[in-house]
Amino acid sequence: MARVSDGRVQQLAANLAAFEARLMAACAAAERPRSEITVVAVTKTFPASDVAALVTLGVGDFGENRDGEARAKAAAIPGVRWHFVGRLQRNKCRSVATYADAVHSVDRIEVADALAHGAARAGRLVDVLVQASLDGDPARGGALPADIPGIAEACARAECLRLSGLMAVAPMDADPDAAFARLAEMAAALVADHPRADAISAGMSGDLEPAVRHGATHVRVGTALLGGRTPRGR
Numbered sequence: 001m002a003r004v005s006d007g008r009v010q011q012l013a014a015n016l017a018a019f020e021a022r023l024m025a026a027c028a029a030a031e032r033p034r035s036e037i038t039v040v041a042v043t044k045t046f047p048a049s050d051v052a053a054l055v056t057l058g059v060g061d062f063g064e065n066r067d068g069e070a071r072a073k074a075a076a077i078p079g080v081r082w083h084f085v086g087r088l089q090r091n092k093c094r095s096v097a098t099y100a101d102a103v104h105s106v107d108r109i110e111v112a113d114a115l116a117h118g119a120a121r122a123g124r125l126v127d128v129l130v131q132a133s134l135d136g137d138p139a140r141g142g143a144l145p146a147d148i149p150g151i152a153e154a155c156a157r158a159e160c161l162r163l164s165g166l167m168a169v170a171p172m173d174a175d176p177d178a179a180f181a182r183l184a185e186m187a188a189a190l191v192a193d194h195p196r197a198d199a200i201s202a203g204m205s206g207d208l209e210p211a212v213r214h215g216a217t218h219v220r221v222g223t224a225l226l227g228g229r230t231p232r233g234r
């Protein structure tokens with residue numbers, strides 16, 4: 001792995017400090033303890049040396065959205081928690097189940113089943129969140145509200161999966177507050193059936209505050225920690 005420059009470490013440390021202050025302010029405004037929220041650093045498109053630098057700064061949870069890239073970084077940086085947050089095709093599930101500690105983007109029963117199979121084969125227990133669509137556009141990923149209970153059930157009955165909660169990405173051009181309020185309602189419905197599935201993965205660099213306001217337990221943060229991405233990173 002390329003050695004990370006001192007300048008880059010200092011930049012990441014400054015980004016992390018600024019983000020932490022912003023998160024503390026969001027928690028204070030929402031009257032929630034900071035300890036309820038896990039920060040997942042989304043390192044897609046950035047090198048494993050940045051992951052290593054963030055580890056030295058105390059970050060322990062990392063997110064990726066493509067199997068090949070995620071797999072390589074997880075192999076390079078063991079001893080942290082890896083979260084898979086991207087669109088998931090059935091044929092990638094076997095690979096993802098070998099390194100992901102949590103998968104946030106389960107949006108079809110066939111993906112739940114394939115992950116369960118992969119996790120069993122790898123002898124691992126994988127946390128899974130059902131991704132809910134907040135804009136009803138299947139092209140952007142996420143299950144429609146009516147489909148969530150069946151997907152959750154498929155996860156809950158798999159011995160090697162642990163149903164942890166819901167994930168969502170706010171719609172492109174709509175009010176994130178309203179969207180995350182709907183997500184909170186869906187999360188309450190899920191918890192009624194599955195009491196331990198109380199995680200809500202919501203909030204990215206641009207919509208942290210409304211997500212924290214509406215109960216996010218996991219925020220997935222790329223740009224605010226690592227800087228701008230080249231175009232492929234979305």
Ligand SMILES: *Cc1c(COP(=O)(O)O)cnc(C)c1O
Binds near residue numbers: 206220224
């Ligand atoms: C890239 C990505 C993020 C992080 O986005 P930023 O706006 O850079 O913070 C969060 N969640 C998912 C699913 C992503 O693909």
